Amino acid sequence: MPEPFHHIPVSTLKGVGAAMAEKLAKIGLHTLQDILFHLPLRYQDRTSITPIGHLQLEGEAVIQGAVVSADIATGRRRSLLCRIADGTGSVGLRFYHFSSAQKNQLKPGTEIRCFGEPRRGASGLEIYHPEYSIVKPDEPLNKEATLTPVYPTTEGLTQQRIRSLCEQILMKMSASDALEEWLPASLRQRFQLPSLTEAVKQLHQTPSAFAQALCSGQRHPAQRRLAFEELMAHNLSLRTVRQKVRAGGGFCMPARHTLTQQLQQQLPFALTAAQKRVLREASADMTSSKPMLRLVQGDVGSGKTIVAALTVLQAAENGFQAAVMAPTEILAEQHERNFREWLTPLGVPVAFLSGKTTGNKRLAELERIASGEAMVVVGTHALFQADVDFHKLGLAVIDEQHRFGVHQRLALRQKGEKAGGQPDQLIMTATPIPRTLAMTAYADLDCSIIDELPPGRTPVNTVVIGDDRRDQVIERLRSACTKGQQAYWVCTLVEESEALQCQAAEVMAEQLRATLPELSIGLVHGRMKASEKAEVMTAFKAGHLHLLVATTVIEVGVDVPNASLMIIENPERLGLSQLHQLRGRVGRGSVASHCLLMYHAPLSQQSKARLMVMRHSSDGFVIAEKDLEIRGPGEVLGTRQTGLAQMKVANLERDRDLLVDVRTAAQQLMEKTPEHVAPLIDRWVSNSEEYLNV
Known part of the structure; x- marks a missing residue:
């Protein structure tokens, strides 16, 4: 049997010396298989001569x-x-x-x-x-038989050189079976997929019959085959992670209905039917001895935090600690306030840990966590750190999961190993994920949806307005605030620099103070100390400030029922999901609420489309689907999530129609030929070893 192409180095090819091997390595080409999967970006049609x-x-x-x-x-x-x-x-x-x-x-x-x-x-x-x-006089009229591929390249590596290397490998391939086929014949037949060898050959040497489709960017059957396999590999990598975590064993934490009932009796509101349903699903997971891996999706304001608090209490009733992790200081601080308010009267101590918790305060909190005195620990990424030692961690609640990668989430499991098992994981997001994407990006998780808003939430009226009408906007702001309402003014910048965003917010706060001297105006941005931010937020929540000028740090978690007006400057610079999150900060009380999207002309077609979606819809799932259509999956998921945005062949926008079949095929492969799973992941997922060792 010939040696598989993924074991043969590029240096075995004619014309590849040390210098050429180095150039190929720059674009990740180390083996013959790497070159075959380095597919054309586009094609040129040289198969006919034009007069x-x-x-x-x-x-x-x-x-x-x-x-x-x-x-x-x-x-x-x-x-x-x-x-x-x-x-x-x-x-x-x-x-x-x-x-x-x-x-x-x-x-x-x-x-x-x-x-x-x-x-x-x-x-x-x-x-x-x-x-x-x-062309020599006696030469026959030879035309190109196939389309000419155009490859991604690097300095010193010409198209002609890559084409000639591919031709060498394709000649070897026709004489051998060295490209290993990991999809069984039954599976290929069921989903109408050509063989791998045939698909790869067709993509490098494409018949002219496909010229029109490929030159206009449409999908070729061979591309479908490779996209299908690549999507399967990503799905399988997450399923493998899930399998390993669940095989490790978790903790049995049945519902005892003592603390959880007490908290529900103290609440000034009743849980919605959707909250109760999700709570039952999470509670059943916690009762099982296998670790819970559950994603809870819920629109802005649907009440995910109280569901999290009740699962935390189920862990506490069983003598286990819970970690609650948020991606930003401001959201972590809000969670800390809520959890202290709900849990301290029940005798459940809460600790707080973030990057800004330093010195003796940090040492004292670490001691409370390690001794088990702190039953609930709220914090940011700081909870991952090596010196954070839990006494008996049974549950990890992770909020706004799209800000954390898979591996960051799974790092928390090591914190529970001291107690002899894997902690349960409850992962929450207020950024609804379209079903097709969730099946691929979160194949390691069970999904629950809180699809009902609590009674009393008022719909937000959204207005799209040009910044040439800024004076009218300021007058509207003055009028609302003098009537006793509160407002947000959100500053955005196209630059990623946090420093520039903070500076823009500071300048805007000064301008508004000069224009509206009768109003009390506060400022919150990411570079302020935690204590300063908390002070401003507390004053705003208590009604001592009319207006809060902020950067997008207030995107998630800030809850001020009296705030009924939000002005977002340059909304065209933000994605739909982020705009929806920001808008969710108003409409939390009984007063009619408004969100003004104040754009700077001229707008691109994409920006116009986004702002119109915001104007016409307040359903997070509708908005998520539109966001996927407009911006594409890489932007919607965030590149931290799984590497889905950097796929070699598959394109989640173009290949969404494959995802349901991919999921079925991945399940079938795991059940019938589990020995094919690891090599398939290794072929397509760049950090496969890291995945399989998680």
Whole structure:
């Protein structure tokens, strides 16, 4: 049996020495399999010759004709201008980089074939720096039999070189079975997939019959085959992680209905039917001895935090600690306030840990966590740190999970090993994920949805308005605040720099204080100390401030029922989900609420589409689907999530129709040929070893 291509280094190919191997390594090509899976970005159709008289602008073409003249043209730049004709017309070929040998080669009467894109030039229609070859008088009319692939490349690595390396490997492949097929014949037949060898060959040497489809960016059956396999590999990698976590064993924490009932009796509101349903699902998971891996999706304001608090109490009733992790200081601080308010009266101590908890305060909190005195620990990424030692961790609650990668989430499991098992994981998001994406990106999780808002939430009226009407917006703000309502003014910047965002918010706060001297105006941004932010937020919540100027740090978790007006500056710079999150900060009380999206003209088509979606819909799942359509999956999920956004062949927008079948196929492969799972993951998932060792 021949040696598999994923074991054979590129240095075995003709023409690949140490220097060329280094260039190939720069773009991740180390083995023959790597080169075969380095697929074309696009294709050129060189399979037919276009008469010169039929040439059109904006389109590459192959032409053939006799040289009429070849002269050196002087002007701003010296160039060689060669004119060729074929009886239907003539065209100029212009070379700015040329040699005297080249000029002598292109003498009148010489027949040449060339490829390039015609443009308007000084002498009429011209092709700049075409690829060309001399056609000998007795040579038959050989045309390219397949489309010409154009590959991703790097400095010093030409298209011609990559094509020739691919040709070498394809010749080896036709004589062997060295590209291992991990999808069983029964599965390929069920989902109508060609063999791997056939698919790879077709994508490098594509028949001209597919020219129109591929040159216009449509999906080829061979691309479908590889996209299907790649999506399967990602799905399997997450299922493998899930299998390993669940095989490790967890803790049995049955519902005892003591603390959980006490908290529900103290609440000034009743749980919705959706909250109760999700709570039952999580409670059943916690009763099992296998670790819970559950994702709770719920729109802004649907009441995920109280569901989390009740699961935390179920762990506490069984003598286990719970960790509650949030992605930002401001959200972690809000959770700490809520959990202290709900749990302290029940005799459940709460600790807090973030990057800004330092010195003796940090040492004291670490001691409370390690001794088990603190039953609930709320914090940020700081909970991952090596010196955080839990006494008996049974549950990890992770909020706004899309801000954390899979491995960050799973790092928390090591914290529970001291107690002899894997802690349960309850993962929450207020960014609804379209079902198709959830099946792929969160294949390691069971999903629950809180699809009902608590009674009393008022719908938010959304208005899209240009910043040339800023004065009217400020007057509207003045009017609302003098009537006793409160408002947010959110500053965004296109730059990723937090420093510049904070500076923009500071400048805006000063301008508004000068324009509206009768109002009390507070400021919150990411560079303030935690204590300063808490002080401003407390004053705003207590009604001592009319207006809060902020950066997008208030995107999640801030709850001020009296705030009924939000102005978002430059909303065109944010994604739909983020705008929906921000808008969710108002409409939390009984007063009619408004969100003004104050854009800066001119808007791109994409920005217009986003703002119109915000104006017409307040359903988080509808918005998530639209966000996926407009921005694509990489943006919606965040590249931290699973590497889905950096796939080699699959494109989640184009290939969404495959995801249901991919899920079925992955399940079938795990059940019937589990020995194929690891090699398939290894072929497609760049951090496969890390995944499989999690």
